[in-house]
Amino acid sequence: MLVKDNLPSIQAFDLAVYLQERKALVDAALDRALPVSYPEKIYEAMRYSLLASGKRLRPIFCLASCELTGGTLEMAMPTACALEMIHTMSLIHDDLPAMDNDDFRRGKPTNHKVYGENIAILAGDGLMIYAFEYIARATEEVPADRVLAVITKIATASGAAGLVGGQVVDLEYEGKSDVPLSTLNYIHTHKTGALLESTVVSGAMLAGCPASDLERLSQYAKNIGLAFQIIDDILDITSTQEELGKTAGKDQQAQKVTFPSIWGIDESKNQAHSLVQEAKAQLEPFGERAIPLMAITDFITTRSN
């Protein structure tokens, strides 16, 4: 059962408890969304990566945005789960030997290390397909035309015009030291930013949010997405493998151009901070309903792993 929509007051709000509760709800919903059946191996491979420990920030953004704009957790939960499936799929395929060739992810061996390359490719495919099936089939109490608009939004953010396009340009510039800032921006606004933006916007779309507020939330999420990536780049340099739960220092080893490699670490932190301040300004008109998203936003700029 989902907990009842229960918006907090400033005094009562405890982010750690909120994130813990939401993560538990999402983990349980993901577990229910994808039961094992024949052929077991593919479901196990899909579940191995999907249910691996993660902060579930994308689903939490989607749920928070739906509540912020007057919707319920129930309306957004299938879409929230689908967003985590798509994110997981992109990680599985990104880690493949033909791509980034990564051995560790979320503190565990990568999917192809456990199940083999062929099953890992198919597990990614299966998760991607199931994401759209699950939104279409499991979303309740939302008019069908809104659900179609959400599918369009999320697919655009995930495909060649979004995440996949970002990965292509990222691969193209791999190992090159002369990546222009505009290209680096393109890579991140597409590879990471587009899906994150769609988490926030899709939650509000499900709630029937008017276009002007959708635009505010889109701007909020774009800023957060870029800040999130800058901080990720910083952490790749400053963290250990144990802290990150994935191979640390990969970017430097691969001589990858990152925001810190252009700006240095301190200026990168400043840039991330400015983006976050501008993002929060977009939330102000929503008043007390925005408390959870405000707090999550602060959390992102101070996380250490």
Next chain:
Amino acid sequence: MLVKDNLPSIQAFDLAVYLQERKALVDAALDRALPVSYPEKIYEAMRYSLLASGKRLRPIFCLASCELTGGTLEMAMPTACALEMIHTMSLIHDDLPAMDNDDFRRGKPTNHKVYGENIAILAGDGLMIYAFEYIARATEEVPADRVLAVITKIATASGAAGLVGGQVVDLEYEGKSDVPLSTLNYIHTHKTGALLESTVVSGAMLAGCPASDLERLSQYAKNIGLAFQIIDDILDITSTQEELGKTAGKDQQAQKVTFPSIWGIDESKNQAHSLVQEAKAQLEPFGERAIPLMAITDFITTRSN
């Protein structure tokens, strides 16, 4: 522009002209559906395989089924295109070195041979995601709840419960000579049959076809799907690479268990013939409207490549 819905009489019907016209409509619609934009490489890779010469039988089934049940070509065209995108995606990923490691497909070098393994993986991902986006975004004159039901139907047929599941079991039994007939049936009803069934059923769903007729069409398509696979297995043995447009004799080289390897070629032909007769019996209640599907059905059992 699409041609006007114009159902043929028995006397006037010319299958060759019909297939040529429909293929031309589908080819033009696919070309329009996926224009090139930045980053060009991924769109070119997606279009390379999507627009490669093909009979377009899956889209044609979808269009024919929609017309059979009272719908229009316009209602079904986005879904018809999406089905070809999903089919193409499954071929691109199936041909990868980690999977079947095939060098030729549809008479041309496979996607990874031209664009590299990493881009081929992403081109498949991009096509799969775009398929669902395109159904959701481009379908017109169909109520939104029907479109959602079609997305659910096609995703189920494509994912771990369908095509992807069939590929997993196929990989599991690769090189084994003791594949039970029930497993061989599972592989083909899922790897090939499920998507084909969804082409016929989705076309009728878009037209608002009642459940009893959907069940008839589903049964028709399941029989055709299995017949199609048996004939494919036969052709792999009896055709040359030039005729097939892909590497011939792969199954025998890989010591793959196929219907002809269990039944022999003559009995396989008999089985395919029986399946087709049973399929056609399902179409009889539709009367003259079923003429195109009847003719396509005959065509399938007599094709030589």
